[in-house]
Structures are given as structure tokens and as C-alpha cells.
Amino acid sequence: MDEKIFVCRCEEVTLEEVRRYIQMGFTTFNELKRLLRIGMGPCQGRGCREIVLREISRATGLPVSQLNPGTFRPPSKPLLAGLFSIVESKKRS
Ligand code: FES
Numbered sequence: 001m002d003e004k005i006f007v008c009r010c011e012e013v014t015l016e017e018v019r020r021y022i023q024m025g026f027t028t029f030n031e032l033k034r035l036l037r038i039g040m041g042p043c044q045g046r047g048c049r050e051i052v053l054r055e056i057s058r059a060t061g062l063p064v065s066q067l068n069p070g071t072f073r074p075p076s077k078p079l080l081a082g083l084f085s086i087v088e089s090k091k092r093s
Pocket residue numbers: 007008009010011038039040041042043044045046047048049
């Protein structure tokens with residue numbers, strides 16, 4: 001059943017994958033991020049970071065407050081290409 005639960009919807013990473021990698025010894029968010037691309041989707045971990053940290057906490061026995069939450073970047077949002085020409089025309093005027 002866990003293989004069907006998506007922890008990271010952006011990168012389509014399941015709970016089963018997260019638990020398997022934690023059992024293999026990858027117990028930091030950044031390690032899981034590098035291996036599974038978790039937290040690297042458009043929301044930059046807004047949807048999955050807390051869930052993954054709770055799984056690491058459960059497996060290691062450390063409270064979430066003592067875990068490194070990993071590196072953050074602002075969420076990316078697609079922009080219309082036409083916006084760039086508007087910005088350029090405003091720069092010229
Ligand atoms: S849900 Fe994981 S990066 Fe968006």
C-alpha cells in the first residue's frame with residue numbers, strides 16, 4: 001500500500017521509496033533530495049519536506065526540531081515569455 005502513497009507529488013516519490021532509502025542509511029533531507037529529487041519540484045519542498053522529516057524522525061528517533069531541514073529555494077512559478085518583452089520595453093522608455 002505504501003508504494004502508492006506519493007510523498008512528493010512534484011517528483012512522484014512514494015512513501016515506500018522514502019522509507020527504503022532511509023533504511024539504507026540516508027537519514028538527512030539533503031541526502032534524500034539528491035538521491036530521489038524529493039523537494040526539487042516546482043513547490044521546492046512545500047508539499048513534502050514536513051512529511052519526509054517526520055519519516056526521518058520516526059526512523060531515527062530524533063525529534064523533527066533536531067533534524068536539518070535541508071536547503072531551501074523559493075518556489076518556482078512559470079512566467080509567460082511575453083512578460084520579458086514588456087519588462088524590456090519599460091526599461092527602454
Ligand atoms: S511536493 Fe516535493 S517538491 Fe513539491
